[in-house]
Amino acid sequence: MTDPIAPQILIVDDARDIREPLAQYLRKQGFRTRLAAHAAEAREVLAEATIHLVVLDIMMPGEDGLSLCRWLVAHDGPPVLLLTAMADETDRIVGLELGADDYLVKPFNPRELLARVRAILRRAPPEIAAPPSARRGFAGWVHDPDALTVAHADGRCAELTSAENRLLGIFLDQPRTVLSRATLLDLSAGREAKAYDRAIDNQVSRLRRKIEADPKHPQILVTEWGGGYRLAADVEGAP
Incomplete structure (x- = not known):
């Protein structure tokens, strides 16, 4: 009998001959599982159950896996392991840039998937209550982490994704401190730096488009060549 407090994994795949045997295999390894044949069904499961990891097929009819992955990341959803049969790397790269934790190419060995699932769950941060967040000012902007926004003194306002909000x-x-990509990955989501440098670079680029007067020549989030990135501004408000 599966432990009622074991991690619960949601398998989202339109192919029954993949999702059902995979669920059976993971249950034999001690996990609880839920199944969904498409994105809409997955959203229903996520609304009613505590899910610790989503195994998500990219190629599905209707809303595809990349769209659902984007939604999960934006709403602080559980970690995502993408499944893809695509020979082209484009979808896999896009998935990682969106915030997926790992990917696996079909056909795959169930033991390899199990190893990746366990690795992702080890990296997942513990579920703890978030402390009250404080609004802080920098370079004419005010960051409101609860509202996921930055607002400028001149009236400009930009919405942030959850990933951008955490990164900012x-x-x-740590203003005026050089932060390496590995450090940013560890602090933002516990990712393995070697695999996700590109994700940090893309998040910084998106932040720059929202807060820099000229994103191509940033003055707030500056690049330290060979080192990482630095917030080149003082911060006002509660630490």
């Missing part, structure tokens, strides 16, 4: 908060915690 890390920079504000």
Whole structure:
């Protein structure tokens, strides 16, 4: 009998001959599982159950896996392991840039999937209550982490994704400090730096488009060649 407090994995795949045997295999390894044949069904499961990891097929009819992955990341959903049969790397790269934790190419060995699932769950941060968040000012902007926004004194306002919100908060915690990509990955989501440098670079680029007067020549989030990134501004407000 499966432990009622074991991690619960949601398998989202339109192919029954993949999702059902995979669920059976994971249950034999001690996990609880839920199944969904498409994105809409997955959203229903996520609304009613505590899911610790989503195994998500990219190629599905209707809303595809990349769209659902984007939604999960934006809403602080559980970690995502993408499944793809695509020979082209484009979808896999896009998935990682969106915030997926790992990917596996079909056909795959169930033991390899199990190893990746366990690795992702080890990296997942513990579920703890978030402390009250404080609004902080920098370079004419005010960051409101609860509203996921930055607002400028001149009236401009930009919405942030959850990933951008976390990343900006890390920079504000350590102003004028060079933060390596590995450090940013560890602080933002516990990712393995070697695999996800590109994800950090893309998040920084998106932040720059929202807060820099000229994103191509940044003055707030500056690049330290060979080192990482630095918030080149003082921060006002509670640490």
